Amino acid sequence: MKLTVLGKYGPFPAPGGACSGYLLECGRRKLLLDLGSGTLSRLLQLQVDLKIDAVLLSHLHSDHMADMLILRYALQQLQSHGQDVPVPLTVIAPDSPEEEFRLLSTSGVFDITAAQDKLRARIGDITVTLHRMTHPVPTYAFSITHEGRCLFYTGDTGWREDLAELCRGADLLLADTCFTDADRKFGVSAHLTASEAGRIAREAGVKQLICTHLWGGGPVPDVTLKEASARFPDTVVAEEMRSYLI
Numbered sequence: 510m511k512l513t514v515l516g517k518y519g520p521f522p523a524p525g526g527a528c529s530g531y532l533l534e535c536g537r538r539k540l541l542l543d544l545g546s547g548t549l550s551r552l553l554q555l556q557v558d559l560k561i562d563a564v565l566l567s568h569l570h571s572d573h574m575a576d577m578l579i580l581r582y583a584l585q586q587l588q589s590h591g592q593d594v595p596v597p598l599t600v601i602a603p604d605s606p607e608e609e610f611r612l613l614s615t616s617g618v619f620d621i622t623a624a625q626d627k628l629r630a631r632i633g634d635i636t637v638t639l640h641r642m643t644h645p646v647p648t649y650a651f652s653i654t655h656e657g658r659c660l661f662y663t664g665d666t667g668w669r670e671d672l673a674e675l676c677r678g679a680d681l682l683l684a685d686t687c688f689t690d691a692d693r694k695f696g697v698s699a700h701l702t703a704s705e706a707g708r709i710a711r712e713a714g715v716k717q718l719i720c721t722h723l724w725g726g727g728p729v730p731d732v733t734l735k736e737a738s739a740r741f742p743d744t745v746v747a748e749e750m751r752s753y754l755i
């Protein structure tokens with residue numbers, strides 16, 4: 510599998526950056542994991558024909574799905590111009606909040622399966638398992654396996670005792686590390702800190718941790734890396750438009 514980071518920020522981007530979105534290539538199949546603001550343009554740099562097999566949305570906060578509304582236009586326009594585009598496009602997403610879900614579900618270009626805890630989906634030879642997480646809106650982590658390799662993407666989540674068990678043995682843990690230890694005083698229940706992600710990676714015995722969903726408001730990657738790698742040395746901070754082999 511190959512994971513390319515389209516955007517690594519949340520809930521708003523740093524200057525020149527994009528919010529959460531990832532392209533996952535599994536053999537000849539391609540999945541999108543979230544599609545936040547700024548990521549569709551990045552995707553088009555890599556995949557101008559938009560030949561994507563499915564989109565997995567962890568939740569319907571705008572920093573994870575805003576560009577789905579633009580992808581909707583792109584697919585409609587390209588289709589009306591006679592291009593062979595994947596319509597309807599398979600999407601797995603929570604069916605709440607209702608307003609955001611309605612924007613996606615009434616477009617006619619997405620074939621949406623409502624996310625559920627422990628839902629298992631097959632996309633070609635890829636297996637995706639969903640796990641409900643802890644966030645202000647319904648949110649799911651994805652465990653994605655292909656040819657014996659496993660990626661675990663947390664989506665957005667606060668601390669959960671079961672996270673290490675859920676991602677045990679994954680080859681790559683792509684984790685929400687929106688906060689650092691210094692942010693604890695502001696209340697950090699909606700996201701993990703870098704230290705927490707490092708602890709989960711260590712307890713789960715994953716092979717590598719990628720810290721992502723960095724807060725757009727500050728120059729924190731060095732702090733994120735220091736705090737996560739103090740718990741788990743095989744840590745990197747996500748770099749936009751960089752690919753990681755799994």
Ligand SMILES: [Zn+2]
Nearest residue numbers: 568570644665
């Ligand atoms: Zn969120």
